[in-house]
Amino acid sequence: MSKLNARIPEGPIDKKWTNHKNNIRLVNPANKRLIDVIVVGTGLAGGSAAASLAEMGYNVKAFCFQDSPRRAHSIAAQGGINAAKNYQNDGDSVYRLFYDTVKGGDYRSREANVYRLAEVSANIIDQCVAQGVPFAREYGGLLDNRSFGGVQVSRTFYAKGQTGQQLLLGAYSAMSRQIGLGRIKMYNRHEMLELVVVNGKARGIIARDLVTGEIERHSAHAVVIASGGYGNVFFLSTNAMGSNATASWKVHKKGALFANPCFTQIHPTCIPVSGDHQSKLTLMSESLRNDGRIWVPAKKEDAEAIRAGKLKPTQIPEEDRDYYLERRYPAFGNLVPRDVASRAAKERCDAGYGVNATGEAVYLDFASAIERYGREKANVEGIQNPSLEKIKELGKKVVEAKYGNLFQMYEKIVDQNPYETPMMIYPAVHYTMGGVWVDYNLMTTIPGCYAIGEANFSDHGANRLGASALMQGLADGYFVLPYTIGDYLADDIRTGAIPTDLPEFDEAEKAVVEQLQKFIANKGSKPVDYFHKKLGKIMWNEVGMARNESGLKKAIQEIRELRDEFHKEVMVPGELNGFNQELEKAWRVADFLELGELMALDALSRTESCGGHFREESQTEEGEAVRNDAEFTFVSAWEFTGDPGKAILHKEELVYENIELKTRSYK
């Protein structure tokens, strides 16, 4: 078990981080100039870490596969960012945010990490405002908040439906300043293809220049993985097309343990799949559940008529609608956590109440919100006895101001006007709670290799609450890693620059080039997408919203066969030395084909249901998830052995000293 020392500091939970910071080793400013740090990925976590480390004086080399760091997929986060500011005076506190996050994660996250996250959350908002991030404000000039799922306070800060964009542009501007000063050397259109480990320590990476195709060696005293999650294993997800697991998977194969790979978040409100051509799924922000009500027809014949195009949702009277979340979970209603909402939608659709041609969609309806806001607005404007038409007109304007960009996105994709008819939504893969295992310092089991943001596993347990991904990415990058990394780098002040002509670099580069050449020389019969789509189907059907033993075993078998077929039959045209997008895809999908198997293996070994992981064998008669704390209160951390199907399981026992383990109820 020596591999899994989480290094949680001693002391009461509210003192741990302060004590740790006070006792951690520091690197003096003159010595920081002698130390290089590589950051892979420039989203909220990587961007904020790169900027902060450079401000402190380290030499930072940052890498992103996009043509600019500003395009990392954090940009697409919509709804908001949580912080325990208690500006709304609704009883919020660091403890409450901590409690909600641990409970929301279904008691599978590490208490000390989550408490720290809640502690630094307020600093994030201060920092971002200081950078000029234009959060939504009220007429008094102060910041506005809204509510997200799984909590009963309003602690979410937002910038319309583009909060991720605004926060990322803030981090990008901080990076830009350091790039201008020469303290960050930025490598755009570069992809990390391998980690280089020298004498047991992470000392560099092998990267490919995606424009010239050149294979490059980059050395550093520490390597930070901030490359996001692996939702694209499912092919269809809300992730960007380029989002990939390669950096995380490569460090795993070099010795870093991979934690809770089966913990995947299926987001309840996405635009449903419309056909085989589809390349990605688009999220409709959880913030919409503040005002939208989710329903399906109460009568099966109505659902059938809708699917056949004979009936419109607006024609179904109130009493024939089943607002199933409000019915099943009266206390939280439409704002239950994502895993609960997703399963409930699946349950209704599986039972035959789905509302689009495929039968896999439910309604998200704004009619009552439009009316409510319209009446309020009429009141404010002093309009006596307004007509229903006037109310609706006013209400639509309010809704537009709140969610305009989301409604426009929906209309462009579906070709229906959501102000007039309810949106159709269905769950889709959105986020991965699992990731590279890290200790309290966010270091992986490879000394000098760190993982931050969605790439690590530590804060969200088995289910992430809405508006917490942005919080975690920025907490790790601005306020946690820049401190904790010093503790490790303090030993490196006399090391000097790491040479790139070491045999470890030779070997790593050789392996990378060989694999790339193999793809080009393969001359198979099928494009990469063919395999990726096939993998996605297996994952969605067997390792998706509901899992069972026989399905998982079947998935493992099918993934192994598909992987063999891929290496035999994949066709990658073009050259190694040049811009080659098919080659990029082949490399990424090769890793997904291994990671997918580990996800299934992990899901198979965890026979309880918890959070986003629902084992059909472990449920109540009403279909609610049944957790098994006696046997599964641990983090599953997998060690690579050369074959993803033969990974070795290590367990990090989770100890709850501050929160009592309870059955999660939102009823």
Place this chain on the structure above:
Amino acid sequence: MKLTLKIWRQAGPGKAGKMETYPIDGISPDMSFLEMLDVLNNKLVTEGQEPVAFDHDCREGICGACSLYINGEAHGPDRGVTTCQLHMRKFKDGDTIYIEPWRAKAFPVIKDLVVDRGAFDRIMAAGGFVSVNTSGNTLDANSIPIPKDDADKAFDAATCIGCGACVASCKNSSAMLFVSAKVSQLALLPQGRVEAQRRVLNMVEQMDKEGFGNCTNTGACEVECPKGISLENIARMNREYIKAGLLSES
């Protein structure tokens, strides 16, 4: 749907390129424009040909990666969308569609439809920021109230996705809309006022160095901008620039 695609193919930077013709069939009106190109590319790969290189990532209109000059318009015929949000239902069965990369000296072609927009990053590095280090001790976020109108205007300017459609649409290949969006966002907020003078001078200087043209108030950028960034920002930047020039000591 059955379509004829005329696509700019160019093997690399500085190489000669030309329009190639690709007939394509079986396109659903529900596909996005980029999904239509996916279909073409998978067909080309299966036939052992090189697929068409194009930039894309989020496919929900926010990352700014996708570009494409379609039938002579940045991001195609629809308004207020990026190419990934353009759907084939905007075209008719039998159409011929011309697809070109962004055309501007400051955006050299890398391959086919992919261009280098690094100039935008360099303009940002010249001043598109507030000089504040990470610290747990900045002011409380509510200590400086900001009038809602100012905050909303700053937000509207900040929604720029840096795609470059403004440059591609401009007959002068001017980057004024892009630069003015950032200058405006920060000039409207008290946090950004302190450095407003330096910022506008440095960013404009870098913009000129990159080889972008000047603004002649044609307004094509505003029309083609997928995020509806207003020309008012250019006016604001001009005011900021003149003010900075007058007050500058050098």
